Amino acid sequence: MKLDKNGETLVVRLSGELDHHYAVRIREMVDAAVLTGGFRRIIFDFTQVGFMDSSGIGTIMGRYKLMQAIGGSVSAFGISSQLDKLLSMSGIKKIISVYQNEQEAVRGAS
Amino acid sequence: MDYRNDMKIQFPNRSSNEGFARVAVAAFVAQLDVTVEQLSDIKTAVSEAVTNAIVHGYEHMKGYITVECAITDDGVEITVSDSGHGIGDIEKARQPLYTSRPELERSGMGFTVMETFMDEVTVTSALGVGTTVVMKKKLS
Numbered sequence: 001m002k003l004d005k006n007g008e009t010l011v012v013r014l015s016g017e018l019d020h021h022y023a024v025r026i027r028e029m030v031d032a033a034v035l036t037g038g039f040r041r042i043i044f045d046f047t048q049v050g051f052m053d054s055s056g057i058g059t060i061m062g063r064y065k066l067m068q069a070i071g072g073s074v075s076a077f078g079i080s081s082q083l084d085k086l087l088s089m090s091g092i093k094k095i096i097s098v099y100q101n102e103q104e105a106v107r108g109a110s
Numbered sequence: 111m112d113y114r115n116d117m118k119i120q121f122p123n124r125s126s127n128e129g130f131a132r133v134a135v136a137a138f139v140a141q142l143d144v145t146v147e148q149l150s151d152i153k154t155a156v157s158e159a160v161t162n163a164i165v166h167g168y169e170h171m172k173g174y175i176t177v178e179c180a181i182t183d184d185g186v187e188i189t190v191s192d193s194g195h196g197i198g199d200i201e202k203a204r205q206p207l208y209t210s211r212p213e214l215e216r217s218g219m220g221f222t223v224m225e226t227f228m229d230e231v232t233v234t235s236a237l238g239v240g241t242t243v244v245m246k247k248k249l250s
Contacts, residue, residue: 058217
């Protein structure tokens with residue numbers, strides 16, 4: 001995982017398999033960055049995520065609640081068809097914006 | 111029951127084994143003529159069942175999780191079992207968005223994902239004895 005910081009925007013570049021094991025680390029690192037860096041927007045980059053289970057949904061929902069509490073937003077891009085199936089059934093696409101690519105996500109989040 | 115082929119693996123309740131379990135099952139199922147989407151569905155369902163066993167079944171206890179996978183005449187049958195706390199109210203546990211551990215950011219979607227991605231999911235559990243989840247998927 002890599003965190004790219006750009007002004008008030010934090011781009012979280014995930015990689016590998018997003019399960020419960022990995023979710024714990026994402027939660028710790030992203031929350032620490034948000035709480036110390038003053039970010040108002042989190043953009044999740046899923047381009048390099050090959051697998052995700054419902055732990056990923058919990059992780060996105062948790063960050064959504066965090067950002068909502070400080071008046072910020074969460075969005076995502078780079079969703080594969082496997083991920084999209086999971087995101088669609090969870091209803092999470094109703095609360096966060098999903099974009100086709102990074103440019104659109106950055107534009108949409110600004 | 112006579113299966114066309116079957117396997118069984120056992121591992122301790124460490125979260126690093128979630129990946130091992132789903133990849134092992136996928137590798138076994140790959141001997142059948144399956145699509146990438148079907149394999150992905152199976153991996154996701156196995157991941158949910160094994161994570162449930164780790165997070166809820168054993169919680170802070172140490173224990174082993176058994177995953178069995180059998181190739182049947184029309185698909186696969188996967189059994190994930192633990193000897194942990196057991197589930198008091200299975201109907202409640204299976205409800206979408208219900209989680210007994212909200213502090214862990216569980217989405218409460220585990221059983222819903224299993225039910226959506228597999229054709230049949232049966233849960234049997236007894237408090238203090240453990241939980242067994244049997245999932246079937248038709249592959250034809």
